[in-house]
Amino acid sequence: MAEPLLRKLFRSLFDGFALWRHAKSHSVVMKALRARVLFSGACGIVIFFVITYRLADIMIISNVRTQEQRTYASEEIVQKADIVDRNGELIATSLTTASCYADPSVVLDIDETAEILSKIEGMPSAEKIKFKLSDKNKHFVWIARHVTPNIQEKIMDLGLPGIKFQKDYKRIYIHGNLFAHTIGYCDIDGVGMCGLERCYSDKLKEKSVLDKKLVTTLDLRIQSIIYEELKKAIDKYNAKGGNVILMKTNGEILAMVSLPDFDPNNLKKVKIENMFNRNTLGAFEQGSIMKILNVAIALDSGSARPGSVFDASEPIKIGRYKVTDFKGKHRPLTLAEAFVYSSNIACAKMAQVFGTNVQRKYMQHFGMLGKPEIEILECGHSIVPACWTETTGMTISYGYGLATTPLQLLTAVTSIVNDGIKIHPTLLSGQRGKRSTSERVVSSETSELVRELMRAVVCFGTGKKAALAGVGIIGKTGTAYKTKGKGYGAAGNRQRITTFIGGFPKDKPQYMMLASLDDPQATSETFGYATAGWNIAPTARHIFERIVPILSNGKPQHESPLKVAKYLKLD
């Protein structure tokens, strides 16, 4: 009969011992010994299995559970790459901080722990901490994020069980409000919530780009100057807000300011309206600035020449409305005069000549009927008339009936003056080459004529206050009433948006700028006027005065003689 396996095992184990061989002959001793050995062996095996199980529990099962918790916490917190301006100046960076968390299942006395922690300055109240620690089944709850090294040291000195620290990253915006709308901000976990931070939230977290930087086209120096001048203008004219975009004619945006704004480092008391980016989200009727597009359509479609005459002696009646001129000349005007003196009547007549189909086609081509093309996601759609009638076409010609964002308008005008080549605005350095096209919006000749006319506006028209000695500034002003319900409010109680769009140098513009003020008020300095020529045009000059020496790199600005002067009868 085969021996049992266990006995075989013990036999083989003790085979070498003499005692075993000797005892074999004595059956009684043998039996007792065998029983003892079997018992001891069984006990040993049981103890061995208990210890093995416990070790496995501690080393494998519990460890996996802790690892899972740790992974859960660390997955949320990831370092993000820096964002810099075109000259490498830091705009946004992630700094290492410590965040305090608790494992409620390990905390011994919740009340005592909460009381002790709340006494440290900068920590949440005892009630809040108690609430967080109340669920004993949880293994991870945040107590305080981004604590200072002093607070961290104080908490660590307390040695409270279950209270721990984790490495964390806090997004810092070095220049505070300066790039608030463009760069945007992140939530406490580093997730981008608006601006470039939102658009590139995932890309900035990728390990492959962590050591690199997101290089923008923005220029800290220029942005700072524009911010300062716009703020001064808002204070001076008691405006509700304002916005400026400065763009190179290759589409690179150097500065984008929208006021009021917010501090992305401190979002606790930010008003929601301050987060509104006027440049890309706000769709406004742009007023006389639209005459640039109107004139470009008239010239490019062959409907008119700079010397073509339009009768602006009488207002045009459209139903119960009348199209009139602000400070009208009450005489027939050439196209050049209509543009320089900003005649609504002449522009409406121009639109009648080329018709609504042509106007709509060009507007589509200029990119005025969709959304702005840019990397940030906060972009508003144009408000396009449902029915594009002849009347609508006439009102659009001088800036009413079609609401667009300032960025769309600047892009369209820059494309026109950029020798007619369409541009694609961008905030990211190195994107120009990828997105450059040779698509035309108007002919080279039309582009030159529009530039001439815009120069004439600054020399003789409503943009005189934007003129800067030695620089061939081109520009156009526009004053539009803001919509109030279905109309524009009662006369005398209307709110305005004043806009200046311009650039330099005249012959081959390198930079184009759009500046706007929301509801500026008349002052004694403006002799009671609150139109664009009196408030935003001088603001534009102040900006040009400061940025031209920086942008021209010491190169003097040349200017060729004005060719359209012969079409102007100066009063």
Place this chain on the structure above:
Amino acid sequence: MNRSVIVSVVFLVLVGLCVSRVKYEVVFLRNKLKEIDRKIEKYQDDIRVYNAEWSYLNDPKRLKRLAMKYLPNLRPTENAQIISFDAFMASDFEKAFTQNIAPVIEQHSQRRTIDASKAFGSFLDEAVGRNGGVMQNG
């Protein structure tokens, strides 16, 4: 037979010692690597803080405030101050130099009075010559 067993045992002991030594060496180096990684991470964190501080110190608003405080007589360059080389040559620059710049140089230097216009003329010759006569106009 016995000798080969002894040799094998000695060999095994030696190999065991070597493996043990290599293992401890690896553990030591791994700890050292961890320490170096920690240091690199710390230095990188420090560099980020220094970069942020440097950028904060270079904030245009702060620089403007400091410039106004410590350089009250300096103003940003105006566009009217920039002229083309042709315009510069056409202007009476020798007279302007003698009247405006030379006295300042004389005032600040302890050297004997120099013929300012001559000095400026030779400077121009040198500048044009150094550029191989291709000094760009404008």
